Amino acid sequence: AQKVTQAQTEISVVEKEDVTLDCVYETRDTTYYLFWYKQPPSGELVFLIRRNSFDEQNEISGRYSWNFQKSTSSFNFTITASQVVDSAVYFCALTTGTASKLTFGTGTRLQVTL
Amino acid sequence: GAGVSQSPRYKVAKRGQDVALRCDPISGHVSLFWYQQALGQGPEFLTYFQNEAQLDKSGLPSDRFFAERPEGSVSTLKIQRTQQEDSAVYLCASSWDRAHGIDSNQPQHFGDGTRLSIL
Numbered sequence: 001a002q003k004v005t006q007a008q009t010e011i012s013v014v015e016k017e018d019v020t021l022d023c024v025y026e027t028r029d030t031t032y033y034l035f036w037y038k039q040p041p042s043g044e045l046v047f048l049i050r051r052n053s054f055d056e057q058n059e060i061s062g063r064y065s066w067n068f069q070k071s072t073s074s075f076n077f078t079i080t081a082s083q084v085v086d087s088a089v090y091f092c093a094l095t096t097g098t099a100s101k102l103t104f105g106t107g108t109r110l111q112v113t114l
Numbered sequence: 115g116a117g118v119s120q121s122p123r124y125k126v127a128k129r130g131q132d133v134a135l136r137c138d139p140i141s142g143h144v145s146l147f148w149y150q151q152a153l154g155q156g157p158e159f160l161t162y163f164q165n166e167a168q169l170d171k172s173g174l175p176s177d178r179f180f181a182e183r184p185e186g187s188v189s190t191l192k193i194q195r196t197q198q199e200d201s202a203v204y205l206c207a208s209s210w211d212r213a214h215g216i217d218s219n220q221p222q223h224f225g226d227g228t229r230l231s232i233l
Contacts, residue, residue: 035221037224044227045207046224047223050220050221093156102147102157102207104157106154
């Protein structure tokens with residue numbers, strides 16, 4: 001069985017603050033993929049990043065960065081200099097091996113205010 | 115179209131009625147998924163198609179739920195004798211562009227969803 005835990009239900013920050021969203025996963029498979037999706041108020045899930053279990057290199061894309069640590073089964077997401085447009089619910093998700101279905105966490109609602 | 119298209123955007127039905135939700139995936143995408151998202155929760159897997167073959171339906175909550183993709187493109191999720199607990203957003207996603215070859219873990223691209231309310 002696989003599981004994704006996002007312990008932070010809701011985070012509020014002031015614009016330009018940095019914020020980190022936590023994600024902890026559980027799986028017995030040695031081959032797996034981790035994802036982050038953003039769900040703005042409009043409802044559509046927007047793909048942000050995919051990471052496979054063999055690549056622990058951290059990644060940066062503009063103001064976004066991801067920290068993958070197999071030792072702690074975590075795949076955390078940091079937004080630097082947050083903006084109001086970053087306000088959304090963020091989901092971490094997992095697939096394993098050839099099982100393509102995504103297992104999602106419960107999401108973290110990020111509210112960025114002026 | 116450019117993205118995954120779902121219709122209707124909103125659906126209100128009385129308890130006991132049958133409903134049908136449509137998903138039009140990204141052109142060329144082989145894999146198609148249905149998820150159910152309850153209010154305040156993450157999406158939960160319902161079923162998965164590869165072309166017209168339904169390879170996994172382990173997430174369908176009951177035999178009142180039925181999905182099909184007869185020509186390997188558009189898919190329909192049907193719920194018979196709806197109940198109030200069926201109220202949720204139903205999300206469709208597609209992935210695996212034939213042109214990019216086999217990769218069962220390509221990112222899934224989601225539609226806007228259908229918000230189903232059962233009265």
